[in-house]
Amino acid sequence: MKKFKEKLSGRVFFALALSSISALALITVFIIVQGVPIIAEVGFVNFIFGMSWAPSHGEYGIFPMIIGSVTVTLGAAILGVPVGLCCAIFLSEFAPARLRNLFRPAIQLLAGIPSVVYGFWGLLFIVPFIRNVLGGPGLSILAGAVILAIMILPTVISISEVSILALPRQYKEGALALGLTHWQTIRSVILPSAKSGIVAAVILGVGRAIGETMAVIMVLGNAVAVPTSILDPVRTLTTNIGIEMGYASGPHRQALFATGIVLFVIIMALNSTAQYITRKK
């Protein structure tokens, strides 16, 4: 009986452990099966580089959305990564214990707040600010980038902080003993040694930004056009799905799944890179 239970428990745990593999496989298969036919019909090049998205006329080109996703994400990274890195250095090197104990749960809360709340806040504050101060419609790449910069902070901060805290104490002590100032130590010893973790943090942050949907629907303006300035409205791959999925059917719906495939491939590439970098260490 004991032996039977022993064997059974091992088998059961193994079966349960296969769940994540099956989940990933199911998701991949179903998204691909839904989206690939329309890519084949339109043609891969026409789909990716096509400039016109007009489902009612059977035109499915997602190039403006790709440009939209790339610009908004790039903006979010430019704004969010330096701030996030500063926060990680602050938490691991400068913060007094009491402030740190306040800051960490605050960052966790920041990660937990529904994304739609950020979008709403952006719509009420960031969008009018941009419209009144910088011009344009306000609903813009810049507005989306600001919201996403805030939303990727928890990812960037927590992963960078962990990689800084994981460094051996001797690195820092050695540098300080050689007479370097605290900042020189951070810049020339701590940051370079924690580089791989920080790079992974940035990649995962970028992944979060490129995948965010509901918050950016509210602030991007969602126009299908290649933008000429950061004050122009754009549509991203995610918002394209989020906006049209509610009423799409037939080939239109398939085209949205195909948009999902493109997104899925980008995210898997980013994730695998991040995993590879952290593993190598």
Next chain:
Amino acid sequence: MKINPRVSEKIAKGLIWSAALSVLAVLVGIIIFILAKGLPIINWSFLTEIPRNMGRSGGVASPIVGTLFVAAVAVVLAVPFGIGTAFYLAEYTRENAVTRIIRFSAESLAGIPSIVYGLFGFIFFVIYLDLGWSVLSGGLTLAFMILPTVIRTSEEAIRAVPDTYREVSFSLGGTKWQTIRKAVFPSAIQGITNGVILGLGRCVAETAAVILTAGTALRMPASIFSPTRTMAIHFFILAREGISMDNAYGTAALLIILIFFINVVANALVNRFVAKGR
């Protein structure tokens, strides 16, 4: 030109402090703004009435029930698989090709955008399995989404259990299963619960994945096969379509209070866990 190290030290320190404090300020600003606008809206009838007139009037009782239903289904489904995977990874095997594939899958699942989960849930649960827009479809989709969270936090909790616990159990003649059940699980339970609660928080906050799978129905869900809308979806629709700003603020304030509460419980568990470990 070479900047004096003392000057650059001061500049860098100033920049880092101001970045950190402004992040804190933005967070506090958002929360205070939503609570200031939303708390006055919340009263007994807001909590107990179902939305009327597309949400222009009435309360949010059915979205509250919908949120709890969907999140409960997701947690109940994800927990056994997540904890099982964690025990397998931590207790039953060494690092090998199979564990690498499991870890790769879990980490990939963690990175997949929620809108892609929404697409998948829509085509697989709503259409293919013919569950329709329902509490069950939404919960199943979210279960897929929170699986990696539960796996990661549970595995950390299991690995944090000191090896001496296992050694004592084995030396008393305990089998692997008895050791896990009687020695490892009881000491890891707090950490595991923390992971489950974090998953619950993700469910409550999620919009993109559930709007495509649970639907946007306003009436009270009668069973897990009924369509429903969660609070996050309700808030999104009210705010985006400008249906009722007051009710949007009220819903957002409720959401933030709920998330705050979930975070406090999770942190309290971790702190107790850490205190006990010492």
